[in-house]
Amino acid sequence: MKPAIQEQFENYRRLALVLADETGIKYDAKPVKDTVRVMLDGYCKALDEGDEHLKDLFIAGLMLRFWDRIKKLALKSPGFGNDLMEFHDWLYEAISYAVKYRKWQKDTKVNAQQCISQCIETIRQQHHYEANLDKHRSNFNTVSLETPLDEEGKTTLLDTMTEDDADSTGLYSAETSARDIVQMCINSQMVIEAIIFDTIAFGDSLKQKKITHKQIDEDGTEYKYTTTTSEFWAFRCVQALSKLPENYFKYFMENYKVKPEILNAAIDSIRHSTNQKLYKSIEKAQKFAQSKLANY
Numbered sequence: 349m350k351p352a353i354q355e356q357f358e359n360y361r362r363l364a365l366v367l368a369d370e371t372g373i374k375y376d377a378k379p380v381k382d383t384v385r386v387m388l389d390g391y392c393k394a395l396d397e398g399d400e401h402l403k404d405l406f407i408a409g410l411m412l413r414f415w416d417r418i419k420k421l422a423l424k425s426p427g428f429g430n431d432l433m434e435f436h437d438w439l440y441e442a443i444s445y446a447v448k449y450r451k452w453q454k455d456t457k458v459n460a461q462q463c464i465s466q467c468i469e470t471i472r473q474q475h476h477y478e479a480n481l482d483k484h485r486s487n488f489n490t491v492s493l494e495t496p497l498d499e500e501g502k503t504t505l506l507d508t509m510t511e512d513d514a515d516s517t518g519l520y521s522a523e524t525s526a527r528d529i530v531q532m533c534i535n536s537q538m539v540i541e542a543i544i545f546d547t548i549a550f551g552d553s554l555k556q557k558k559i560t561h562k563q564i565d566e567d568g569t570e571y572k573y574t575t576t577t578s579e580f581w582a583f584r585c586v587q588a589l590s591k592l593p594e595n596y597f598k599y600f601m602e603n604y605k606v607k608p609e610i611l612n613a614a615i616d617s618i619r620h621s622t623n624q625k626l627y628k629s630i631e632k633a634q635k636f637a638q639s640k641l642a643n644y
Contacts, residue, residue: 353432357415363408375409384413385452385460392447410443410464411436417468424472438475442467527603533636534606539614541633542604544589553585586626589618 350358368374373390377383387409394402421435428434446452446467452460530549533542547553592615593599600611621629 351432353418353436356433356436357412360408360412360415363405364412367405367409370405373409375412380413381459381461384410384464387413388443388446388452388460388464391443392450392453395447407440407443411439414439414443414464414468421468421472425476428475438471439468442471445471531604534604536636538633538636539606539610540617540629541636542606543592543600543614543618544585544630544633546600547585547588548580551585551588553580553582553588582627582630585630586623589626589629590621590623592619 364375371390373383373386375383375387387406391403391406391410394400394406417439418432418435421438422428422430422432425435443464446460446464451466452458452463458466527546530542530546533539533545597608597611597615600606600615601608618626618629
């Protein structure tokens, strides 16, 4: 049986022959940027007019034109396995993303080929971000074990779990309650750290980071594009901690098992702490997480 990726490639080749026969457009014709623009414009037109036949023909040509990017995506994403069909889907998603915004039709500074290249990198970073940060969050009460606890993203909620913790709470699942992690801290008499972890998991402690990239397309033309990523931001976490809402005590009591007097003392300590002290408390929480990881 042929691999799925090979069957898909052969299917695109058959459609590309029909594309050339019916429209005279050969997906591998040069100059590349002109061919890509013709196919991408053709796909947009077919999409707008609801012509499924031409949509299939143009997307086949576009997928073949950028087929080499599938292997490049796989090489840049070793943690996603060896199934090339997954990276095929990323490429398809990137082309669809380009078509959605049609930047090459609005901005003369970027051509259609460069636009797709930008979208491929954007989609790659999105998938990496989703895999490493919080892609499994389904509601306020559930959160992925991959939620970052430090700015480098090296320590996650999963990293704080020891083998005994996992066995007793059943937390080694794709999705789990971050509240169980917080409860573990409470049980370890680390209530301030528990509040910090709760704030990281359920509050807004991320910042957006824009990165400008330089890349050269297949015609040798250099162009720039910007991608946006998110990462843990201690400053924003400190802001959230310094402004705990008035009903935070009630919220925490409703979600965790903790003695009221101990919780009151912890909240009072946080509310009367300087920013410098809060930063130190976050560092202490991170060290606590690292010590848990060291014991695993």
